[in-house]
Amino acid sequence: MNVFSEAILKSLELIFLLDNELFDILLLSFKVSFIALFVSCLIGFPIGAFLAISKFKFKNIFVAILNALMGLPPVVVGLVVYLYLSRSGPLGFLGILYTPTAMIIAQSILIIPIVASLSCQILEDLDNQYRDLFLSFSITKRTSILGYIVDARFSLFTVILAGFGRAVSEVGAVIIVGGNIDHLTRVMTTAIALETSKGELSLAMALGIILLIISLSVNFFVMWIKANGKTKGYV
């Protein structure tokens, strides 16, 4: 029995029959990942931009810490978020453990360092090029940051994609804080883990193939935006 060929057939079957349950799981996967990504951009870009243009004594240490945090182990983040959100924990009164919100929080913690650190790198390079020019026009820091962001928007797309990749493929944190509850907190990765543990290897593999196809389409879409933007001469 060949798991791979069976998995490919099964994934096609799932896609073309528009399996309802699969659709729910996919939708939640993307909902959680996109919201986490959005939140991380709202928090990560300002941090990155601030670090890029400011000069202070221990800046390098901050940047090094941020870079190290890019490699945060998801299970550790999951555990910490669990301990905080647990009914006996300090934020237990919110009652959001085992909900998508908890998963969004955990994923945001994982992605913020990626967004902040990579965008810091990109903006810092631009700042090195244009700082003196902008200074000579007495342009404020805030305006120059906006200028850098507009200029670097395509590179920043890549940053967003890196964050998205981390969010959508992550399993360790969301399985702890989400609990992999059917129709509530089950996402693609935790569903794959569950099917593997049930010995349904070809179904697990089929879900993996679908996840891969969809991440690929997201990436193609972003590439298309980039290519389109560039040929229209906005850069």
Next chain:
Amino acid sequence: MIYFLKIIIIICYYNYSANANDQIIIQSTTSTKNSGLYNYILPMIKKELGFNVRVVAVGTGAAIKNVRNCDGDVLLVHSKKREKKIVTDGFAYKRHDLMYNDFVLIGPSIDPAGVNKLKSIVDSFKIISRKKILFVSRGDESGTHNKEQAIWRQSGINPKEYSGKWYLETGSGMGGTINIAIGKGGYTLTDRATWIKFGNKQDFKIHIQNDKLLINQYGIMLINKLKCPRVKETLGSLFVNWMISKKGQKAINSYKINGKQLFFANAK
């Protein structure tokens, strides 16, 4: 700073409704979930009692730990000693027997240890250890792991001494452990329900079954409001009482896969 606080407050309120008062959370062992019992029973409960039951299936050891953090309204596991402990510690109200099935010893069909002729699980553990044939253990303080340890104690062997040699502790759930046992061609102890429903059996089969020692008793209990003030006591007790009522017990008995009954209700 205010900017960040705003963001945090917004995400905290997002989906707040998902934790509404029309649902309870059970901290559960994995076998009841992987065998499909919940998918069979929970729709009935939704229909009769009118609320949703959410299942966190993590294995007995982890479920009990989560209950000690008050994360759950009902506990459904299979390790009598530790269930009694959590009741005496005040985290749960009275423990009820719910149902039972049994554990089985599975291994490769060629039977490298030659336990197939035996009747007793203790004897077969002795032979496996004497011949140093691979044995894969859950190693995660789950109900199944507790049972396995009890059998090792009876056979007078301390397999921990051989951990990493012929005795492998996976620290994973039942399914993950069976996958490893199959991959490495070793024996493992599993509950019958998980094994019947398991999809990746390959050439493995049951070698030892129907030993009195292998009875697998499940218990159910409501989390105690005195220790955990946010427990949804009313809904939780409705759920527990339904499960041990005649109706619930009948529902458990009527769950079958390929004509085989997986759980035998025995609430008093």
